[in-house]
Amino acid sequence: MLHMFAFAQSYMPIQGSTFAKGVDSLFDFTIWASIISFVILIGGLVIFVVKYQRRSDNDKTAYITHNVFLEFLWSFIPLCIFMGIFVWGYVLYKDMRQFPDNAIEVNVMGYQWGWTMTYSNGKQSGNELVVPVGKPVVLTMTSKDVIHSFYVPSFRIKQDAVPGKRSKLWFQSDRLGDYEMFCTEYCGTAHSKMIGKVRVVTQAEFNEFLAKDKSKMTLAELGQEAFNVKGCVACHSVDGTVKVGPSFKGLWGSTVNHSDGTTAVFDENYARTSILNPQEKFVAGFANVIMPTYQGQVSEEEITHLIEYIKSLK
Amino acid sequence: MGHAHVEGSNYLNHEKGLWSWLTTLDHKRIGILYFISVMFFFLIGGLFALLIRLELMEPGQQYISADFYNQVMTLHGSIMVFMVIIPGIPAFLGNFFLPIMIGAKDVAFPKLNLLSWYCLICGAGIAVSALFAGGIDTGWTFYTPYSIKTSTAVIVFVLGAFVMGFSSILTGLNFIATTHKLRAPGMTMNRMPLFVWALYSTAIIQVLATPVLAITLLLLVAERALGIGFFDASLGGDPVLFQHFFWFYSHPAVYIMILPALGVISELIAAFSRKTIFGYTAIAYSSVAIAAVSFFVWGHHMFVSGQSELAGAIFSGITMLVGVPTAIKLFNWVATMYKGSIRLDSPMLYAIGFMFLFTIGGVTGVMLATMAIDVHLHDTYFVVAHFHYVMVGGTLMAIMGGIYYWFPKMFGYMYSETLARLSWVFIFMGFNITFFPQFILGTQGMPRRYHDYIPEYAWLNKVSTFGSWFIFAGFVIGLISIILAFRKKEKAPMNPWGAKTLEWTIQSPPIHDNFEKIPTVNGGPYEYR
Numbered sequence: 001m002l003h004m005f006a007f008a009q010s011y012m013p014i015q016g017s018t019f020a021k022g023v024d025s026l027f028d029f030t031i032w033a034s035i036i037s038f039v040i041l042i043g044g045l046v047i048f049v050v051k052y053q054r055r056s057d058n059d060k061t062a063y064i065t066h067n068v069f070l071e072f073l074w075s076f077i078p079l080c081i082f083m084g085i086f087v088w089g090y091v092l093y094k095d096m097r098q099f100p101d102n103a104i105e106v107n108v109m110g111y112q113w114g115w116t117m118t119y120s121n122g123k124q125s126g127n128e129l130v131v132p133v134g135k136p137v138v139l140t141m142t143s144k145d146v147i148h149s150f151y152v153p154s155f156r157i158k159q160d161a162v163p164g165k166r167s168k169l170w171f172q173s174d175r176l177g178d179y180e181m182f183c184t185e186y187c188g189t190a191h192s193k194m195i196g197k198v199r200v201v202t203q204a205e206f207n208e209f210l211a212k213d214k215s216k217m218t219l220a221e222l223g224q225e226a227f228n229v230k231g232c233v234a235c236h237s238v239d240g241t242v243k244v245g246p247s248f249k250g251l252w253g254s255t256v257n258h259s260d261g262t263t264a265v266f267d268e269n270y271a272r273t274s275i276l277n278p279q280e281k282f283v284a285g286f287a288n289v290i291m292p293t294y295q296g297q298v299s300e301e302e303i304t305h306l307i308e309y310i311k312s313l314k
Numbered sequence: 315m316g317h318a319h320v321e322g323s324n325y326l327n328h329e330k331g332l333w334s335w336l337t338t339l340d341h342k343r344i345g346i347l348y349f350i351s352v353m354f355f356f357l358i359g360g361l362f363a364l365l366i367r368l369e370l371m372e373p374g375q376q377y378i379s380a381d382f383y384n385q386v387m388t389l390h391g392s393i394m395v396f397m398v399i400i401p402g403i404p405a406f407l408g409n410f411f412l413p414i415m416i417g418a419k420d421v422a423f424p425k426l427n428l429l430s431w432y433c434l435i436c437g438a439g440i441a442v443s444a445l446f447a448g449g450i451d452t453g454w455t456f457y458t459p460y461s462i463k464t465s466t467a468v469i470v471f472v473l474g475a476f477v478m479g480f481s482s483i484l485t486g487l488n489f490i491a492t493t494h495k496l497r498a499p500g501m502t503m504n505r506m507p508l509f510v511w512a513l514y515s516t517a518i519i520q521v522l523a524t525p526v527l528a529i530t531l532l533l534l535v536a537e538r539a540l541g542i543g544f545f546d547a548s549l550g551g552d553p554v555l556f557q558h559f560f561w562f563y564s565h566p567a568v569y570i571m572i573l574p575a576l577g578v579i580s581e582l583i584a585a586f587s588r589k590t591i592f593g594y595t596a597i598a599y600s601s602v603a604i605a606a607v608s609f610f611v612w613g614h615h616m617f618v619s620g621q622s623e624l625a626g627a628i629f630s631g632i633t634m635l636v637g638v639p640t641a642i643k644l645f646n647w648v649a650t651m652y653k654g655s656i657r658l659d660s661p662m663l664y665a666i667g668f669m670f671l672f673t674i675g676g677v678t679g680v681m682l683a684t685m686a687i688d689v690h691l692h693d694t695y696f697v698v699a700h701f702h703y704v705m706v707g708g709t710l711m712a713i714m715g716g717i718y719y720w721f722p723k724m725f726g727y728m729y730s731e732t733l734a735r736l737s738w739v740f741i742f743m744g745f746n747i748t749f750f751p752q753f754i755l756g757t758q759g760m761p762r763r764y765h766d767y768i769p770e771y772a773w774l775n776k777v778s779t780f781g782s783w784f785i786f787a788g789f790v791i792g793l794i795s796i797i798l799a800f801r802k803k804e805k806a807p808m809n810p811w812g813a814k815t816l817e818w819t820i821q822s823p824p825i826h827d828n829f830e831k832i833p834t835v836n837g838g839p840y841e842y843r
Contacts, residue, residue: 049656054657082634156689186460276550295548
């Protein structure tokens with residue numbers, strides 16, 4: 001039935017991701033609902049202006065103060081339409097926030113004025129995100145300086161890259177091709193030049209891309225190095241034995257119990273906080289351990305490496 | 315005070331000289347002071363707008379560099395928001411007419427009223443002095459951490475906005491007190507004109523929300539000057555916290571900008587349809603409802619900022635609710651016109667233009683409140699088009715309509731109806747030519763605050779720039795019509811429109827005390843029978 005609303009295709013960008021169709025259908029619905037309400041309202045207005053134009057200055061007008069039934073109708077019907085649109089929008093949005101497990105993971109770092117993409121094998125590329133067709137891709141994003149926003153119009157996706165936070169975004173493209181990628185959060189002089197490309201390629205081309213001139217170590221390997229060099233190894237084991245602090249084995253994605261009774265899932269932001277501000281929460285059983293802060297001693301890149309290392313300790 | 319009324323005396327010639335104006339406690343004169351200042355700021359903000367459109371006429375750099383563009387874009391936004399649209403209707407038309415419409419001699423606190431004007435002027439002066447200290451390039455939203463890292467004069471400008479905030483608070487305070495305490499005998503709350511209801515609802519927001527902006531801006535100053543780290547991630551702060559604080563004020567502020575306009579339109583529709591307003595109670599209370607709900611929707615500016623999905627869903631849902639009272643108003647106005655006696659004088663043309671544009675602004679607002687759609691449209695030109703349809707298509711159209719409606723009362727002269735209608739034609743057409751293409755640019759993905767764009771967006775941008783010249787022409791014609799009215803001095807009758815609210819029962823222009831004798835009210839405001 002939604003095919004009758006094929007209106008959006010004429011002005012929306014190409015449908016480049018699996019989300020695009022759903023978003024466009026909803027957008028079409030809102031456009032038609034808007035056009036219909038506009039015609040009712042402004043049509044009524046125009047008819048009344050023509051029909052009831054003033055004949056003389058002594059015109060008598062009807063004295064109508066209100067009409068409960070009509071007023072109920074034009075409150076209740078819009079309410080139902082708005083709530084319908086809200087639920088529809090929420091359902092689609094929920095899909096965008098449900099991250100698939102089998103996805104290709106890419107770390108995205110925004111800076112004034114460009115993007116750096118880092119793949120888990122250590123391969124880096126600037127302002128160009130290369131992804132295989134038909135595979136889900138999860139981006140973990142942060143920023144070096146000010147807030148940027150990663151936006152691919154053809155994919156109907158957008159997410160801010162915020163300094164000091166890790167934000168996530170996912171998509172799957174089933175259509176080969178190049179797509180425009182913009183920064184949509186104002187970030188200064190070259191904001192409008194912060195344009196990149198998303199290249200959706202075949203799996204073979206993607207493998208070739210990943211293999212070409214990558215750095216010698218994967219992100220997890222770099223993380224292992226940081227783990228040793230920065231001294232994490234002194235207090236944290238990777239095999240499940242408890243040293244001064246909790247072990248990293250199986251930590252990723254697990255639910256951590258705190259000494260104050262609260263719990264939290266161990267994810268990117270949790271890891272980052274634990275490294276930079278370890279005294280914010282204590283893991284149950286370790287309330288007396290004072291871990292020093294690593295604020296200023298590890299870079300955002302090294303945090304990414306450590307996160308990848310912890311992820312690999314299944 | 316009971317001045318004996320001298321024939322030909324009015325508030326304009328009651329006292330003479332510049333000093334009498336700068337120290338006046340008369341709400342009407344303070345309204346005029348606001349009128350002059352807001353017109354001046356509007357001229358400056360408008361010239362910046364023309365410059366923006368000129369630069370965006372073609373892809374690539376045309377006339378100004380990216381850094382300069384960013385400053386122009388920031389100044390256009392903040393001048394229009396803080397110095398034109400927020401004070402526009404309440405402090406100018408509201409100041410002049412709220413006391414008269416409820417049968418009072420003045421506002422409750424005349425000295426605070428004058429102070430509020432000085433706050434606006436001082437704040438504007440401080441803000442403008444930032445231009446000589448390096449300018450400002452943060453956008454009117456001052457988002458951290460950009461506003462902390464930029465080398466421009468953020469502190470000076472933000473302090474200017476801080477001082478201007480007090481102007482808004484004082485006006486709000488005055489209106490609340492005046493509405494509650496100074497109504498004439500018989501003027502119950504439910505007999506107040508709808509413009510007064512709208513100003514009253516606005517005043518509540520002004521008093522409750524503006525202090526939050528003041529605090530936020532001070533935190534920003536502390537952050538920049540002292541490096542405290544509320545919003546700086548490298549010091550353990552949270553940049554997104556600023557956005558919460560900022561929008562907690564600035565979303566209600568959107569209703570500070572539009573509610574008074576809705577009030578003006580209610581007056582115009584009733585007067586030019588010669589008919590009692592349909593659903594008085596619904597319109598009056600829908601203003602209050604919008605004011606109340608406006609405090610719980612700020613998160614819809616932040617669907618992609620990293621806010622939790624649950625928070626996003628709650629904000630999206632509540633935002634949809636705002637659509638209901640807004641729809642009620644629109645339907646009630648159309649219903650008012652049913653079986654009326656309608657005349658398309660220029661104020662009514664502006665009212666009809668308002669409904670046309672505001673409806674488009676409203677329905678696109680619903681689209682933006684829808685989470686999945688907003689992910690695509692957020693921070694694109696769709697948003698730019700949407701809020702211009704509401705702020706310019708809505709509020710500015712209402713200001714123009716209001717000026718033409720009340721001009722004969724304020725100054726005692728009639729203006730050229732032909733010129734007034736011509737200004738409407740240019741502004742209305744020009745507005746649509748300028749901003750409708752921006753909806754399409756937005757759906758195609760063009761981000762806002764862009765100094766340059768990819769060639770695909772070129773022709774729509776060009777159309778938009780052409781449109782901006784029509785708007786400019788329209789406002790110039792409007793200005794000419796007003797200047798000519800002062801030169802021709804064609805005397806206005808007491809009630810040129812045959813309207814029923816109290817301001818039309820007194821002489822044009824009003825005497826210093828508004829009423830020879832405080833009236834006793836024994837009916838509603840729109841008794842057209």
